[in-house]
Amino acid sequence: MCTNPKDTCIPEYYGKYLKNSKDLKTNACVTPSKPIPRYILDALKEVHSEVTSRYYGCGLVVPECLENCRILDLGSGSGRDCYMLSKLVGQKGYVTGVDMTDEQVEVARKYIAYHMKKFGHQQPNINFVNGYIEDLKGAGIEDQSYDIIISNCVINLSPDKKAVLREAYRVLKDGGEMYFSDVYSDKPIPSELKQNKVLWGECISGALCWEELYQIAEEIGFSPPRLVTSSYITVNNKDLEEILGDYKFVSATFRLFKLPEKSVKEKGRVIYNGGVTSCETEIQFDANVTFKEGEVVEVDEELWTILKSSRFSDEFLFQNAGGANSCQKKKEIIRNPFQLAEEKTKLPQPPSNGSCCGPKGCC
Template sequence: MKEKEIKDFVKERYSKIATKEDSSCSCCSGNGMAGIIQQAKAVGYSEDEIKSIPADAIFGLGCGNPTALAEIKKGETVLDLGSGGGIDVFLAANKVGDQGKVIGVDMTDNMVETATKNAKAGGYGNVEFKLGEIENLPIEDESIDVIISNCVINLTPNKSVAFKEVFRVLNDGGRILISDIVTEGELPDEIRKSFQAWSECTAGAMEKEEYLETIRKAGFKDVEIIEEHFFTEKDLDERLVGKITSVQVRALK
């Protein structure tokens, strides 16, 4: 499978999710908005958080709640990688206040357009959404205090380049809080070679220790998993039971 083919497939699927042509979500149980809300709660979003942001920002695509663990402070500048409809951008915006700023970067025009509409509808003056790829961020060097991401880095075939870009744009002393999917053990070849599985955050998942080492090699220190969630049989394809884990990783520059 070629990197461009994978990225094109992923981009097309998430563009359709943004326009609601595709109403599926990777880990939802249930149908429609009720299933999406249920999934959001299952990965760590509270009822109050869900109610505090525009409903159209929630697509049920995450595997954690990075804003709950990143210790975001007033006045900070935050970057969200793969911002989608803006759920984590808006939650972070509530934390940084008027003196802070939150930037969301997404590779799909439709997601950026949707998130921008959500920001206007919610009256958010301290957020900005940019079109871009996480391997080539449209962000200046050392301009960000906190970087968050929610089940996105697994979607890129080149995680090493992505984490080097994260390191580049982060201020000295800055921190990252990444929610992502990793593996424990080998995945079946038919999963690894499936475009659909790539778009569903499984085929591109990296082995857990290799994932942490990739972050270290990008230059980060104090890399640690602060929360971990093991999926059950009801959450997964039976071929993946015991092999897929959701992790919340924190690291410092």
């Protein structure tokens, strides 16, 4: 276990021991959370092969409405997600990657000019910073400077998850979002498992128990986490399976919003205007809510405030609820990622849309 963010175990594991994703001993850091949309696959195909070969992630962290946004990637590694996002935000957007591993940052910086030419950008809309995600201020990241923060299978590697989320909250603008994929356990991990450096480096023994995420988010000031998707992780390694015993793990994506302090919370009805890239006719906002173009949807105070105060505000029409009583039956809200993963195993699996993510990484 790394007891301090500046310990050398993680930089050594990801910088020196792992030369590419084939060196991973489990599939925890390459498990895709859901099929990858075609426009993202097309962007990924333009990322340099050396950058892609050094990619280790447990999901896909690409939320909707990215055009012109400023995005911060926590634990950006070789820069695969950053370069893909650099194309999607466009020339007026900007992407910053932060990583503690010198070798990974070196690979990422090496191909800035290559990708800017590939994407047709007249000037760089991306940079990479060497630093710790628990201390973004030390890395020069200013208060309220980003619209979106992403993180892909990195927070579990930090010994101080609360510090990571606290810093994320600080650097997000009001109405900003943290959209992140990570590994979660079904119960708290004991200290003896945390001492296993391979399990820690493989994104397993540093995992939060999923309920802890809700506690930390509330304490810091985020709106309650919204579960987007979840998939079981299979540790295809006999020795590690024996060590883990009956502990279960999922790769889950959540979204957190930083709502303005003086935002007015009220129930209401919203109508999705349609037209967002890859979500032209509907947006699956999370595992519980899908908005279809032109359909009137009654939402609670929390979701109303999220949509009204975030970058999504221009994508919806807002109607006050008035005094009318709702006849809609309240459905169960899924917050437990293990419940969602279990439900997914009972459903027919959708086609992969050409995704090549798997035990050997993503091409």
